[in-house]
Amino acid sequence: MTSMKPYAFGIDIGGTTVKIGLFSTDGTFIESWEIPTRKEGEGAMILPDIARAIMKKLKEKGYAADDVEGVGVGVPGPVFEDGVVNGCVNLGWGVLDVRGQLSSLLGGMRVEVANDANVAALGEQWRGGGKGFKNVIMVTLGTGVGGGVIVEGKIVxxxxxxxxxxxxxxxxxxxTIPCNCGRKGCLEQYASATGIVRKAKELLAASGKASCLRSVEDLTSKDVFDGAKIGDEICLQIVDFVGYxxxxxxxxxxSVTDPDVVVIGGGVSKAGQxxxxxxxxxxxxxxxxxxxxxxxxxxxxxxxAGMVGAVRMVISN
Amino acid sequence: MTSMKPYAFGIDIGGTTVKIGLFSTDGTFIESWEIPTRKEGEGAMILPDIARAIMKKLKEKGYAADDVEGVGVGVPGPVFEDGVVNGCVNLGWGVLDVRGQLSSLLGGMRVEVANDANVAALGEQWRGGGKGFKNVIMVTLGTGVGGGVIVEGKIVxxxxxxxxxxxxxxxxxxxTIPCNCGRKGCLEQYASATGIVRKAKELLAASGKASCLRSVEDLTSKDVFDGAKIGDEICLQIVDFVGYxxxxxxxxxxSVTDPDVVVIGGGVSKAGQxxxxxxxxxxxxxxxxxxxxxxxxxxxxxxxAGMVGAVRMVISN
Incomplete structure (x- = not known):
């Protein structure tokens, strides 16, 4: 901690935009902004765009490159421990040494790279639902179901x-119905937003019961939780099934890592308590x-969460 | 590595005996011996017995206490990260600060403590079935089913x-039949030696098929695997069920820690390939x-595995 340089960046690369955050290395958030993710040409411009944005911000602020402790990056694909991305369809990347390339573009700055779900888990462990705990599992319930594992404050x-x-x-x-992955019976088929809607439609078709869902046109998982909150029987049944x-x-x-806390995030988690x-x-x-x-x-x-977890990778001691 | 003292001990505390190993800190095994586990008086003599055995060995070898880098200990119960054992029925222990107490008994020597299944996993990762890999999950199939998780060469x-x-x-x-833990349907009920024998007896009773197992008096899981190796249909069915x-x-x-390798140990694993x-x-x-x-x-x-993994805790860098 004592010898840390004053600033660091946390970067969350998404399929549409790249979110960049500037932080003090004591963890204070300074500012964030977004740039578009240019996926053309197998995503060859993404890292140069990021490097340019960082250098421009440093100039604007009057900081030197040597004032930067490091840059943490979250990527929507599998990442090996050495910062090499093992293919990332969303960005057009094959196997790519993101750590090495971005570091070169930034004149040798320290760069750490990890999968975006893992980075979000680290962010939640550090500053979010898992704050105060070192061992966290984060589950993200969105269109799909993802997760991240933090042991002793570090990404696994x-x-x-x-x-x-x-x-x-x-x-x-x-x-009997296949998952997006081609197999059948995946957790994602039941606990994702998509899965919850599917289950709702199945139940509505199979049951003669009245339900507030019957009058909803474009059914979403939010409708299901809202219905459950007002005691709708079919909705309660679905929520119980998701819980089970x-x-x-x-x-x-x-049972594998025995975390202190499980943090549940993603769109579905807006349902709350x-x-x-x-x-x-x-x-x-x-x-x-x-x-x-x-x-x-x-x-x-x-x-x-991604931006916050990303910077954490370079400022944890 | 450079500043390590020349010797270290790895200790595996079992319900009947304590196994003690003396190693060089370069990992070379020097010798091992056993002392009885005296469980009387809530196990109050176990740590003093171990300390005495270590001091005696040092004297015998002509080594000084200051030549010892540290002592790693595996314990048959849950252990918190700070080396405090959270109760250990087998040894008569309640909550006990094993790290602190043993270190005091040894004049301030460095002591590291972990659960025995985790320590065995570390041993197998370092020197056994997981050698050459940093991320290992070990599954132990014995009377019960246990496991240990190693991430980046360290016990979780x-x-x-x-x-x-x-x-x-x-x-x-x-x-419908309860597990030893009081719940029903645990992995241990199917993949332990006990579980395999239970399944065999069920199948023999339910099926009219001939089987080499019918003439065996005290059926063991070994009989089941031996039968499968010579093509006995009931045995093959059981082995397939265990595999499934x-x-x-x-x-x-x-899916939680994504290990390089899963190491399978315990008595049942003697069945082999x-x-x-x-x-x-x-x-x-x-x-x-x-x-x-x-x-x-x-x-x-x-x-x-326990003794080897135990010493690894104090000589890994």
Whole structure:
């Protein structure tokens, strides 16, 4: 800590925009901005664009390159421990040495790279739902289901850059409809926003029960949780099913690293306490004693989690 | 590495004996011996006995206490990161500061403490089935089912000292017979030596098929694997079932930390390649793509894994 340079950047590369944050190395947020993600030409311009944006900001602020402790980067694909990205379809990248290339573009600045779900987990552990705890598992429930694993305040990357890839655990061996991954019965098919809507439609078709969902045109997972909050029976049934599926999967997941806290984020988590309660209830029924006290928290950083976690990679001691 | 003192001890505390190993800090094994585990008086003599054995050995060898880099200890119970044991029924211990107490008894020597399954995993990662890999999950199939998780060459202890406690994952929600833990459908009920024998007896009773097992008096899991090796149909069916149950559970487990290799140890693993093949087959059918290449290996250190892993805790750099 004593010998750290004063500034650092946290960067979250998304499919549409790159979010860049400037921080003091004591962790204070200074400012953030976005630049477009130019995916043309196999994404060859993405890293030069980022380097240019950083150098421009330094000039604007009157900081020297040597005032920068480092640059942390979150990438939407698997990343090996050495900062090499193992292909990233969303950005047009094949195998790419992001750490090495970005560092060269920045005149040898220190660069750390990790998968975006893992980086978001680190952000939530440091400043969000997992604040105060060193061992965190983050589950992101969005269009898909992702996750990140933090042990002793550090990202677990995994041998194939796939640690925390929990969305494709087979939780239902009787499923007949395939998941996006081609297999059947993945957690993602039940606990993602898409999965919740699918389940709702199935139940509405199979049941003759009245439900507030029947009058909704473009059904979303939010409608399901909203209905459950006002006591709609079909909605309550779906929320309980999501809680059961995710809660059970989490007993498997927590038995591996035994985290202090599980942080639930992503669009579906906006449902709030009703989701936590449903997961918590089934988790405690199923969990082995030593891990029964694992806490469940909502993510709090939203879209900033990636940027915040990214800078953390270069300013943790 | 450069400033390391020349010697270190690795200690594996079991319910009957304590195994003590003397090593050079370059990792060379010098000698090992055992002392009885005196459990009387809530196990109050265990740590003084160990300290006395170490001091006696140093005297015998003509080494000074200051020649010892440290003492690593594996304990059959949950251990927090600070070396405090969170109760250990087998030894009569309640919550006990093993690191602090043993260090005091040894005049301030460095002591590191971890759970025995985790320590065995570290031993196998360093010198055994996981040699050459930094990210290892070890599964121990004995009377029960245990596990240990190694990330970047270090033990993952967990927030409640319960990381790697995979034996009580509920893998069968339809089980009617309770596990030792009081719950139903735990992995341990199917993949332990006890579980394999139970399954064999069930199948023999339910099926009219001929089987070499019918003439065996005290059926063991070894009989089942031996039968499978000579093509006995009932035995093959059981081995396939064990492979399916464990292989599926391992897809959940590997999705969390994404290890390079899964090491399978414990008495059941003496079955050898036929067990690995059964697990491997079902694992690859169920695993999500990025983790499909995880290797499966047999443990090689047997009862020495604990002692070897214990010393590793104080001589890894």
């Amino acid at each position: 990357a995994g041998a194939h850059g796939a640690a925390g890839e929990i969305g494709h655990m087979t939780v239902n061996h009787h499923e 599926t995710l809660g059970t999967a989490l007993t498997y997941i927590t 009703i989701l936590l309660d449903a997961v918590d209830h089934h988790y405690r029924e199923e969990a082995f004693k030593p891990a029964k006290n694992t806490a469940f928290k909502l993510a709090v950083l939203g879209n900033d | 202890a967990g927030a409640h000292g319960a990381a790697g406690e995979i034996g009580h994952m509920t893998v069968n929600h339809h089980e 149950t464990l292989g599926t559970a391992l897809t959940y487990i590997t 036929i067990l690995l093949d059964a697990v491997d087959h079902h694992y690859r059918e169920e695993a999500f793509k990025p983790a499909k290449n995880t290797a499966f290996k047999l443990a090689v250190l047997g009862n020495d």
